[in-house]
Amino acid sequence: MCAESQKSFALGVQWIAVRLLGTIPAPILFGSLIDVSCELWQDTCKEQGACLFYDNQLMSTNVLILACVLKSLSCIFFFLPGCCTVLRRFRRECRKHHQGRQLRPCRIKSQRNHPN
Secondary structure, three states: OHHHHOHHHHHHHHHHHHHHHHHOHHHHHHHHHHHHOEEEEEEEOOEEEEEEEEOHHHHHHHHHHHHHHHHHHHHHHHHHHHHHHHHHHHHHHHHHHHOOOOOOOOOOOOHHHOOO
16 A cells, blocks of 8 residues: 555654754744843953843743743644544535535534434
8 A cells, every 4th residue: 555655754754844843943942032031241352242140030931931832832733633623524424414405504413312
């Protein structure tokens, strides 16, 4: 079967995407959060050096907000395929129920109501 022969390739592509999305943006985002919370920069030879003093309250607030936003996005992307699948199945059952007739919107009853 074609799908079985490409399973290892698909897993490789998936891991490349996970590594790119997981390892490249995170250090950039957290580094910028650390830079934003810096109160005092070391100046050496007219260049900006390392941070000497951080605002801990601002840093903890920014990290908490970023973590909540990223966790919310991951929850949305986790549940979105399931919701789309349920909606697609509902539409398919509605079409099967109506069989081309134009009637009022279909309401599929739950499996508990049917003794099948």
